[in-house]
Amino acid sequence: MQQDPNSRPATGYPYPYPPPQPANGYPPNPPGTAYPYQNHNPYYAPQPPSPRAVLLRRLFTAFTVLLLILGLILFIFFIVVRPQIPDVYLNSLSVSNFTVSDNRLAGKWDLGLQFRNPNSKMSLHYDDVLCTLYFNRATLSETRLQPFDLGTKDQTPINATLSVSGTYVEGRVVDSIGKERAEKGGVEFDLRVVSLVTFRYGVYRRRRYVTVFCDDVAVGVAGNSTSGNMVGSAKRCKY
Secondary structure, three states: OOOOOOOOOOOOOOOOOOOOOOOOOOOOOOOOOOOOOOOOOOOOOOOOOOHHHHHHHHHHHHHHHHHHHHHHHHHHHHHHHOOOOOEEEEEEEEEEEEEEEOOEEEEEEEEEEEEEOOOOOOEEEEEEEEEEEEEOOEEEEEEEEOOEEEOOOOEEEEEEEEEEEEEEOOHHHHHHHHHHHHHHOOEEEEEEEEEEEEEEEOOEEEEEEEEEEEEEEEEOOOOOOOOEEEOOOOEEOEO
């Protein structure tokens, strides 16, 4: 087979291929052009708190500190002073002109009370004292005492008189009184003492109501008698 004498190996530049087309349809950037950086997590500088929020926060902090200080002061005060409730004793109780008939009751009760202040650093002032006499929860009579003072570790006797004249009472009360006089030779009365007391220590003042009860106080008054005295020794009233 003969070769063509004019045929030679192909030499020269390769055939240029068309440039690639961009996928998004836009022309490519010129050579040497950098792509812009896109930050998908931008950083924002924190905004300063509003003046109102700062003020409220400071007021809350100051109020909390003030409460803690007051609580500590009160705690130390009660540890040092140790305020105690005053004691009340019923030393005597007598009745005279005591009659019960036709649902009518009359009588005069003389009682002797002893008020005692157990506090060694606090004095007491009694602004108002109300004494009420009961029988089986039925109110018979009441009276108020004059204001008085009690120094530290002090005590004072107070006398009071309660009376009633021909007041109406229920039939059950009349029956219970007659039954007790017949069976026990006396009548058991109940006494309640309500006091408005001011506790004083230096410039410290605190007012509170103190209520004590002297229950089942037996008074020897037989069925045919109109007078009698308390049976037994003095009684300490309970809170």
